[in-house]
Amino acid sequence: MENKTQNYHEILAIVKLLQAITFLVLLAVVVIGITLVEVYTGVFSRVFKSSQIIATNNNSQPLLKEKPDYWTAPDTATIPNTPEGELIRYGRNLIAHTAEYLGQNGSVMQISNGMNCQNCHLEAGTKPYGNNYGSVASTYPKFRARSGTNETIVKRVNDCFERSLNGKALDSNSREMKAIVAYIKWLGKDVPKEQTVKGSGIVDLPFLDRAASPEKGKLVYEQKCAVCHKKDGSGEPKPNSKEWLYPPLWGEKSYNHGAGMYRISRLAGYVKYNMPLGVKYPNSQLTDEEAWDVAAYINSMPRPAKDLSKDWPDITKKPLDHPFGPFADGFDEKQHKFGPFAPIKAKREAMEKSKQSIKIAQK
Numbered sequence: 001m002e003n004k005t006q007n008y009h010e011i012l013a014i015v016k017l018l019q020a021i022t023f024l025v026l027l028a029v030v031v032i033g034i035t036l037v038e039v040y041t042g043v044f045s046r047v048f049k050s051s052q053i054i055a056t057n058n059n060s061q062p063l064l065k066e067k068p069d070y071w072t073a074p075d076t077a078t079i080p081n082t083p084e085g086e087l088i089r090y091g092r093n094l095i096a097h098t099a100e101y102l103g104q105n106g107s108v109m110q111i112s113n114g115m116n117c118q119n120c121h122l123e124a125g126t127k128p129y130g131n132n133y134g135s136v137a138s139t140y141p142k143f144r145a146r147s148g149t150n151e152t153i154v155k156r157v158n159d160c161f162e163r164s165l166n167g168k169a170l171d172s173n174s175r176e177m178k179a180i181v182a183y184i185k186w187l188g189k190d191v192p193k194e195q196t197v198k199g200s201g202i203v204d205l206p207f208l209d210r211a212a213s214p215e216k217g218k219l220v221y222e223q224k225c226a227v228c229h230k231k232d233g234s235g236e237p238k239p240n241s242k243e244w245l246y247p248p249l250w251g252e253k254s255y256n257h258g259a260g261m262y263r264i265s266r267l268a269g270y271v272k273y274n275m276p277l278g279v280k281y282p283n284s285q286l287t288d289e290e291a292w293d294v295a296a297y298i299n300s301m302p303r304p305a306k307d308l309s310k311d312w313p314d315i316t317k318k319p320l321d322h323p324f325g326p327f328a329d330g331f332d333e334k335q336h337k338f339g340p341f342a343p344i345k346a347k348r349e350a351m352e353k354s355k356q357s358i359k360i361a362q363k
Contacts, residue, residue, distance in 0.1 A: 070199025070281070071134040073126035073187055084182065087175075091183025094176055096124040098165070099243045101176070106242070108176060112167035113304075115254070119247040120164055120261060122274060125187060129273045129281040134200030137188030145317035147310075153181050163259040166304045202269040203281070205288050207345075211338040212264055217297025220290045224276050225249075233301055246277075250301035258306035263321045264337065267295035296338050316351075320344050 076092070079085045094101055098116040101108045122130030141152045157180055158169040170177045191197050222231065228246040229235050235248035248254040261267050272291040273281040312318045316328045323337035329347050336344065
């Protein structure tokens, strides 16, 4: 009997010990859990706070989030409520919805192919490296070798109407032209005169060490572009609208071969940081080679022609990728269109160096 009683007490002591150990383990788990929650809550809080547009310094003063190191457009909310402001807003609408006002069925006049200016100058000419107007006001008027003259913003705008929109020039004294010029000047109001700021225009991609390939570009187009612009490049109209949801990339309703986008260096830089739709600098879904190749494919397809006989009166000033002769460098039209461009550049640099040497020798 005494042995049984002793065994009972021993078992009871063991049970109590196990209960105590279990309690301590549970307590430790709870403490560790609370600690982890506090740690991760603190990390989340710091990450969340760092993502806010407004932070607080040591003096509890609001600090604006650091701006990108490239040009961004001024806020349209700052356009003044004045007659000049109304003109600026109208100019923005003309850029964003050109077809509604000036397209084939435009409400004001019918002078263009139905595309919008912002089909090439994205987000009404404001998107960084989206062929924007950031440095237009600061650099115009300026000499352009294509025309061989000093050009104004009006001339620049009408070039787009006659080339990219495959249409007719706007009257320089029309309200529409004045509105577009006012909007472009407003966009560039903070850019110092004669400066070209980072983020404006289009990115210049490095040359390939080979010719751009329309055949390879066709594969890129079918994988990345055809879902919006259609396999035949015809684009997709916006339902119940005069505008395009996705503009045509070739064919009679697209830009003609005098447009800037017909140079594959311009189109390659444009698609690299803007396409497929939604891509924004500095991100890209395309490699440099894919961008060059898809540009070569798109610009190898048929499109409207334009009389270019008065372009580039000094043929030595033609861009490396201007695809129409005559040329002063000895390379043919095919290489000027698709590349490789490095040999052309090297030849031109050698020609210029020789020219300068002759001038020095004649002095």
